[in-house]
Structure formats: C-alpha cells, structure tokens
Amino acid sequence: MHSGKRFGPIEFIMWTRRSLYILFIMSAIPTVLYYFGFTFVSFPWQPIAIMGTAVAFIVGFKNNASYSRLWEARQIYGAIINDSRSFGYILRDSLSEKNSDKVKLMFRRHYAWLTALRFQLRESRNWENMSTSQFKEYAQKYEIPERLSTLDAELENYLSADELQYVLSKKNRATQLMALQSKDLSEAYSQNEINDFQWTQINQQLVKFTDDQGKAERIKNFPYPRNFSSITTYLLHMFIIFVPFGLIREFDKMGEGTVLEDYTLWFNIPFSLLVTWCFHTLDSVGEASVNPFEGSPNDVPITQISRTIEIDMRDMLDETDLPAAIVAKNNIVM
Numbered sequence: 001m002h003s004g005k006r007f008g009p010i011e012f013i014m015w016t017r018r019s020l021y022i023l024f025i026m027s028a029i030p031t032v033l034y035y036f037g038f039t040f041v042s043f044p045w046q047p048i049a050i051m052g053t054a055v056a057f058i059v060g061f062k063n064n065a066s067y068s069r070l071w072e073a074r075q076i077y078g079a080i081i082n083d084s085r086s087f088g089y090i091l092r093d094s095l096s097e098k099n100s101d102k103v104k105l106m107f108r109r110h111y112a113w114l115t116a117l118r119f120q121l122r123e124s125r126n127w128e129n130m131s132t133s134q135f136k137e138y139a140q141k142y143e144i145p146e147r148l149s150t151l152d153a154e155l156e157n158y159l160s161a162d163e164l165q166y167v168l169s170k171k172n173r174a175t176q177l178m179a180l181q182s183k184d185l186s187e188a189y190s191q192n193e194i195n196d197f198q199w200t201q202i203n204q205q206l207v208k209f210t211d212d213q214g215k216a217e218r219i220k221n222f223p224y225p226r227n228f229s230s231i232t233t234y235l236l237h238m239f240i241i242f243v244p245f246g247l248i249r250e251f252d253k254m255g256e257g258t259v260l261e262d263y264t265l266w267f268n269i270p271f272s273l274l275v276t277w278c279f280h281t282l283d284s285v286g287e288a289s290v291n292p293f294e295g296s297p298n299d300v301p302i303t304q305i306s307r308t309i310e311i312d313m314r315d316m317l318d319e320t321d322l323p324a325a326i327v328a329k330n331n332i333v334m
Helices: 009-015 017-035 045-095 100-121 133-141 151-155 161-168 173-190 196-221 226-254 264-289 302-316
Strands: none
Touching: 009 017, 017 226, 017 264, 045 100, 045 196, 045 226, 045 264, 045 302, 100 151, 100 161, 100 173, 100 196, 100 302, 151 161, 161 173, 173 196, 226 264
C-alpha cells in the first residue's frame, strides 16, 4: 500500500518508460512515412474515435472491477482485525481464570494463523504481474516480508515443535491451524472450562475467521476474468496502433497557409504519444490493482495488519515485550 500523498509524476514516467519508448516509435513511424510522401498511411480519424470510445469504456470497466477487488480485499482484512480483537478478549475473559496457559496457546496459534494466511496469499500465480520487468524494478523500492523469510521460520515463533511439524505437513496450513483452535475449544467445553454461551461465542469467532480466509482465497485464486482482460488488451493495442495514423492528416492541415506549413505535421508525434500513453497507463493502473495480494505497491498491507493484530492481542495479555510495528519503506508498506 502506498502511504504517501500520491505517486509522483517522475515515478509514473519511470514506471511506464518502457511503454513510452514503444509508443514514441509507433507515433514516429507513420509521421516520417507521411513526411516522405507516403500520404496513403493517413486514416480517417472518425472510426478511430469510435474505437477509442469502446476502449475507454472497457478500460473503465476493468479499472472499476480492479478497484472492487482491491476494496473487497481491504474489507476482508478489516473484518479480520475486528474479529481478532473480539476473539481475543472473549477468549481471555472466558478461559483465563481456569486455564491461562490454554489462552496463551490459542493466542499464539492465532498469530500463527495470521502468518500462515499472509504467506499463502503472497504466493505467486500465473496471471499476476510481479514477474514483469515493470513491477520487478519498482519492487526494489520496498520489501516484501514474505519474500525475505520462510513460513517455517516464522511459525517457529508461535508453535511448539510437534504442532509445527504437524501444520507443515498439511497443504493448507491456515485451515489446519484453525482446526486445532476448534479442537482445543471443544476440549475446554467438554472439561467444563467454558459454558454453553462462551463456547458459542468463541466458536462463532472461529467460523468468522474461516469465512474471512475463504473470501481472501477466492480473490487470490480467481483472477479477473481472462476474456475481459484479453479483449481489453487487444482493443487497446489496436487503438494505440491506429491513433497516429488517424491524427496525422489533421496535424498536417493545421499549418496550411501559415509559416508553420510542413512543420505542424510533427506535432503528431507528441500528441499521439500523449493520447496513447493516457490510455495505456490507465490500463496499467487497473492491472496494478487487480491482484491485491501479489506484493505490488498497491496491495492490501496484510503484513502490517497482521502485526497490528498481534500487538493488540499481546497487549490484552499485558505482555510488555511487544513486536515492532511494520513501517513504510519509501512510502510503501506491506
């Protein structure tokens, strides 16, 4: 998540500079050809304008869908924050008098669940963008904690050796950690450490965590539909190719009868570059937000949120050795 006021113009230009090089060449080629007498390369601008309307519509649709996925992901982790706090004080107040060790065990296991979930959500998928040069380069400005450590090493801080070995032997570690929580809760209920009402309350919190995990996994494992993504790309590329061919005659006419005759033709290059860059960058912005757990600078800051939850819950137990909060690096916080 970018925590500054805005991305700077230099950042945008550097982020899109590879596209700018290509767009410049694509604008220059028809202009040079037209200058040397190949006037047949000029196309009527009207059908290109109609195509631009279609491209604007579908790029806007994609960006709207991308923002919806990003905002839903943030809502999911907002719910995890609230549910974790509720889980913490309900569990503490229900069990601490009879079995404070179990409370601490289940608290640590919850930290482990948050850790396992964020590691699972940061795993790469074929349709994600972090493997492209554009995103790889920008990723050097910040750190993705899940790339700098391993799940095994992180879980060692929270689980016993036996539990760690058991959890790591499973495919979906976060799910199995929640299953262990449910098992301990059932044991506490059978041993009369909690009453019916307390069991129901805590169990409802576990169900909410499972629901939140499933929602996050749905966004992670189901990409923006490939048919919409593909048609957006194809139409955008067609529009970018045709724009300089459609504007070239209009810019050539601008100089007729003036001292700029034969010179206004060259305005086609910067203006075509500007128009195509706007459309291409809008599409890139949508693409940068469509996968909110991939590790991009526009991600939901699940590492920071997980650490905040751990600090809050440790504070509930009056622990003094609290972990440090996750802070932004170059205005990017994960």
